[in-house]
Amino acid sequence: MANNKNTTASAIKSRIIRFEDLVPCKTAFIDAKTPGSDKKENFCLIGGGVAENPDQHVHISIPHGFDVGAARQPKGCKNSHHSHDTEEVFVVHKGSWKFTWGHDGGDGEAILGEGDTISIPTHIFRGFENVGSDDGFLFAILGLYPDGTAGHVTWAPYVFEEAKSYGLVLLEDGRLIDTTGGEKTPKDVREISPLSADELQEYRALSLSEMMNCVLLEKDLPSAPTGGLSKFEGVHEYAVIGGANDKEGFAAGKMGWAHSFQQRRLRIEAGARTPEHSRAEEEVLFVHRGSLHITTPQHSFTLNQGDLFTVPIGLERIFENVGDMVADLIVVRGGHAPQAAALL
Secondary structure (H helix, E strand, O other): OOOOOOHHHHHHHHOEEOOHHHOOOOOOOOOOOOOOOOOOEEEEEOOOOOOOOOOOOEEOOOOOOOOEEEEEOOOOOOEEEEOOOOOEEEEEEOOEEEEEOOOOOOOEEEEEEEEOOEOOOOOEEEEEOOOOOOOOEEEEEEOOOOOOOOEEEEEEEEHHHHHHOEEEEEEEEOEEEEEEEOOOOOOOOOOOOOOOHHHHHHOOOOOOHHHHHOEEEEHHHHOOOOHHHHHHOOEEEEEEEEEOOOOOOEEOOOOOOOOOOEEEEEEOOOOEOOEEEOOOOOEEEEEEEEOOEEEOOOOOOEEOOOOOOEEEOOOOOOEEEOOOOOOOEEEEEEEEOOOOOOOO
């Protein structure tokens, strides 16, 4: 476990992302100018993810073994169909979202609301649209390869056709070229060619029932396995993503296959607190609802709805709900089987 004697208040503050300070990128991907997709905002919260624009702002670049991102989209805004090489998990933080799958979105669709979680398996085309009445916000976790890379996005053929008519070209090295902005396609790098009909057949197709096995609705969260910090009064920790973990006393979450991370949902009742503890992995906390007060030896602060904090390995921390409503947090820990909290 890391030694935290040299951890400073400044270092801790650098790991806090306030919702109001988020820096979006509106041209992160090849569909950035396509009508219907041109108003989406992408965020790289931890790690660079699979953004195709090198100017995308990365809020925290510390390697975690997984990346964390987000998307904010107005009503009716779509994210075009694409596939990932690693797992992609979404938790709906705000709004109502329609997820569709298949290279043209024709294999199925599901509507998810606030607090619902979906883990989309690899090599499946997926797209999503804000079908709510206001701006929607998705919290996202992306699995990585052992070398710390996230692979790349594979776009459905129609995406290239639409993008090219608006001057956007994607190169084989992952760069996005905007020809309308005066950029030129380099002669030594080829454009990515859309997948052929035969290549599309190699991608997976899921039925609605199969995809719903990859979804945990918020209303079903109370029946999810509990463990970890749940032994403390007023604290409830639920398994969502990841296999059984005897170290934390958890049975497998509903999406129990290997992700290179585990995702929990932590609810702390008003007035409740955890004892001081530390962990052998970095722990990412995102406040879905309510607020959470965190005390460390170096710095104490409150996270509000939409704020994120990634806790350094081994840092002593106390979680306390000093508000009037339940503090509801999305928690991500690295590895297939994180160690149990070390009580101090």
